[in-house]
Amino acid sequence: MIEKTDVVVVGMGASGAIVAQELTRAGVKVVGLDKGPIFRDDDVRFKHDELRYYIRKEIVPHMASDPITWRASSRDTASILPWAVGPLAVDEPLHLPPSTGTGGGSVHWGGASWRMREADFRMRSAIVERFGEAALPEHSSIVDWPISYAELEPYYDRVEWEQGVSGKAGNVGGEILPGGNPFESARRRDFPMPPLRAGAGDGRFVQATRRLGYHPFPQPAAIASTDGFAEGRSACTYCGFCHGYPCHVGAKASTHVTSVPAALATGNLDLRPHSRVVRVLRDARGTRATGVEYLDADGVLCRVDAERVILACYVLENTRLLLVSGIDADGNTGRYFMTHNYGWFTGVMPEDTNPFMGPLTAASVIDDVNAELVPDNDEGVLWGAAIISHSGDIQPMEALHNLPPHAPTWGAGLKEWARQSFRRLHSMYSQTSNFPDERYGIDLDPKVTDPWGQPAMRITHDWVDHDANAVELLLRVKRQIAREMGMTDFWHGPQRPYYHLSTHEAGTHRMGDDPKRSVVDRFGQTHQCAGLYAIGGGQFPTNPGYNPTTTIMALAYLTAEHLCESLGAPSTTIGPVDPVSA
Amino acid sequence: MNDAVSSEPVLAVPTFFNDHEARTVDALAGCVIPGDAEDPGAREAGAVEYIDRSLSGAYHELAGLYRRGVTELDELCRERHGGAFFALASEQQHAVLVELDDPVSGAHGADGGVPAGGGDARQARVAYFFAVVREHVVQGTFCDPVYGGNRDAVGWRLVGFPGAYWGYEEQHGQLGFDSRQLQIKTLEDLRRERSGIAAGNRERTNR
Structure with a gap:
């Protein structure tokens, strides 16, 4: 049976659910496909279970069903993510792809909700202005974004006011306000919640x-x-089971409680869980998308024809689907894989901090060393990152997977460490920019397939000197802060980590105005194939030092507005908006 | 292998282990997080019961690793000290684990499977087995008791973790607050508490 709809959205996560919400509100018929389940309140109410969600990673993809391979360079043979298989692969779910099912990555996320700063949208120009063109690292392909902060600002505002963000403004219309981030780019108004x-x-x-x-x-x-x-959303209860867990009271802006119910309420969303898209269909000339083929929960191949096809299933799966569907005319699809090194830093405080209470994000940040504000240095570090305090959201097993190097891993010494230190932990982290690098990217693995015979994606990536130097530069600041905080003991993760996934992957379907040098345009539409969109972090031409999700959501509102216009549907947008004055 | 015939089984009704294996893993648990009646550790938490249930359920693919691991650990112990692991004196057990924990054995960090091993492949396999048992003992000590470990919440008591809380109040979030004052709640406690609240709400609505 061949079905016909207006728009098919693949992935009901941070970006896909927003697009579905906006289109269905405008009267457009949408088929929403997600390879995971539909999450309802009853699924998540008693999620206070570290073994289930953190150790056994119930809501993230597993390598048996969704294999990914990795190699450090094109000279190496890839193998299934070595840090993600076997009984000792029990650390951060953040070192895997994000959660699947309705809400997608916005289920597992910690909710860090950043607007990138003006300079982040013009990374190449900012680096060249400060350090000169010769400073750009060999093999790198650092570019400016095709869209500016001022152009995206109205859509950031929509994320904050429609999805719900708590915070304190630091710069409203150019006026620096006490208590907020003095380095933030100008915003039109404060956050909707303190x-x-x-x-x-x-x-x-x-x-x-x-x-x-x-x-x-x-x-x-x-x-x-x-x-x-x-409606249906309560204030945070500070339960402490936050990043890696679904929220039990709807406090976290996960799209399974924000946009998916709103889209369903219109009657225009046909939501299909356990539906695994295998291919984008195109017309005979290959220049127009006509629909998708997917495997339903029984493994039956189904087809939906649509005027528009929106791939919104995270940068990794988006890229894999583009490649298996042959959307790679200029060889740009899959290039410039980027991720984050978290620079995890942990210490023991003199007093009880009870790090198991509250969300990861209920903490402070310094932006003084972020982005183009990177301190002068002798190591050639060109771009900084925010340093983020991490005062909650740590359960006992997570803590025991992050022992200081000198602590015993078993025996009476381990027991004493756990007894004395767990209640006094405090952490910091930062997310250093990988630069886009011509050596690193995603392609299809020549051998490995998933249980349905679909080719796995293969990541080629390694940490370069700039990555390690940037982590070390920020570690110096963290050590300074740790001493000033009175930490009695502190330690940190590696400058070149064993993981190459952070749930912050970016770049492999880069957006740009030049079809020869990018895969999608500023609205996420592929240059090669009209009506086919690939949206999310894959659009990012560079990967700044903040968590990406709020920018992904803002871009999704932009894409949705463009789609409504192109389909002749009345957009629910706030209308043409004046860029906020800086 | 008649080392296990002399005393009461560690698990009343195992779902995977034979009595010898249960006794061995229980002894390993006692080495990873030692304890006694006064100051409970992984044995008192019932970590072996957690591992037994996991191996017949969520971790069934590790059954072979455990079966071979116990056998090879015992072989090594017989060669070094003349007896199966659980039958050794605690100093001898400690010495064996120190030898296995040597980084040269290559059992540390994230892994992609059993290490190939250099000069002594069996030694590397047993070291890897111990690393896996160590991880599972931690899980069996700090998981919710519904999984068969963390009996009487002894793991959570050890570190001052109050367990499955719907939320915390502002006064709990003050620097220096002693979390050991809070009553420990398991998932079962939390469900009971919330169903009471839900029932109370219904009563009010019905009136």
Whole structure:
């Protein structure tokens, strides 16, 4: 049976659900396909279970069903992600692809809700202005984005006010406000909700960074800090089972509680879980998308024809689907794989901090060393990252997987460490930019297939000197803060980690105005194939030092507005908006 | 292999282990997080019961690794000290594990399977087996008790983790707050508490 609909959206996550919501509200008929389940309140109410979600990773893809291979260079043979298979692969779910099912990556996320800064949209220009063209690293392909901060600002505003973000403005219309981030780019108005209550250890971070001359501010979080933001959503309860877990009260802006129910309420969304898309269909000339083929829950091959096809299933699967569907005319699809090194840094405080309470994001940040504000240095580090305090959301097993190198891993010493230190932990992290690099990318693995015979994707990536130097530069700042906070012991993750996934992958279907040098345009439409869109972090031409999801959501609102216009449907947008004055 | 015939089984009704294996893994648990009646550790938490249930369920693909691991650990112990692992004196057990924990054995960090091993492949396999048991003992000590470990929440008591809380109040989030004052709640406790609240709400609505 061949069905016909207006638009098919593949992936009901952070971006796909927003597009589905906007289109269905405008009266467009949408078929929404997701390879995971539909999450309902009853699925997540008692999620307070570290073994189930953190150790056994119930809501993220597993390598048996969704294999990914990795190799450090094109000279190596790839194997299934070595850090993600076997009984000892029990650390961060963040070192795997994000959660599947309705809500997608916005289920597992910690809710860090960043607007990228003006300079992030013009990374190449900013680097060249400060360091000169000769400073651009060999093999890198650093570019400016085809869209500016000012152009995206109205859509950031929609994310904050429609999905629900808690925070404190630092720059409204160019006026620097006390208590916010003095380095943020101008916004039209404050957040709809005040910041979350910060975790116990965070006060020490704030005091220490102020004494050191930095400018701490509360992290913007897509987690409701107050009741009544939206129907069916309560304020955060500070349960502490947050990143890697679904939210039990709908406080976190996961699209399975925000956009998916809104889209379903229109009657225009036909939502199909356990539906695994295998191919994008094109017309005879190959220049227009006509639909998709997918395997339903019984493994039966189905086909949906549509005027528009939106791939919104995370940068990795988006790229794989583009490649298996032959959308690679100029050889750009899959190029420039980027991810984040988290620079995990943990210490023991003199007082109890109870790091198991509250969300990861209920904490402060310094932006003084982010992006183009990177301190002068002798190591050639061209781009900085925010340093983020991490005062909650750590359960016992997670803590025991992150022992200081000198702590015993078993025996009476381990027991004493756990007894004395667990309650006093405080962490920091940062997300250093990988630069787009012509040596690194995604292609189809020549041998490995999934259980349905579909080719696995193969990642080629390694950490380069700039990555390691940037991590080390920020570690120096973290050590300075740790000493000032009075940490009695502190340690950190590697400058060149064993993982090459962070749920912050980016870049492999780069957006740009030039079809010869990019895969999609600013609306996410592929240059090669009209009516086919690939949206999400894969659009990012560079991967700045913030969590990506809010930018992904803002771009999704932009894509949705463009789709409504192109389909002749009345858009629910706030209309043509004046760029906010800086 | 008649080492296990002399005393009470460690698990009343195992779902995977034979009595010898259960006893061996229980002894390993006691080495990973030692304890006694006064200051409970992984044995008192019932980590072996957690592992037994996992091997007949979620971790069934590791059945062979455990079966071979116990056998080869015992072989090594017989060569070094003349007896099966669980029958050794605690100093001898400790010495064996120190030898296995040597980084040269290559059992550390994230892994893609059993290490190939250099000069002594069996040694590498047993070291890897111990790394897996160590991880599972941690899980069996700090998981929710519904999984068969963390009996009487002894793991959570050890570290001051209050367990499955619907949420925390502002006063709990103050620097220096002693979390050991809070009553520990398991998932079962939390469900009971919430069903009470739901029932209360229904009563109010019905009136």
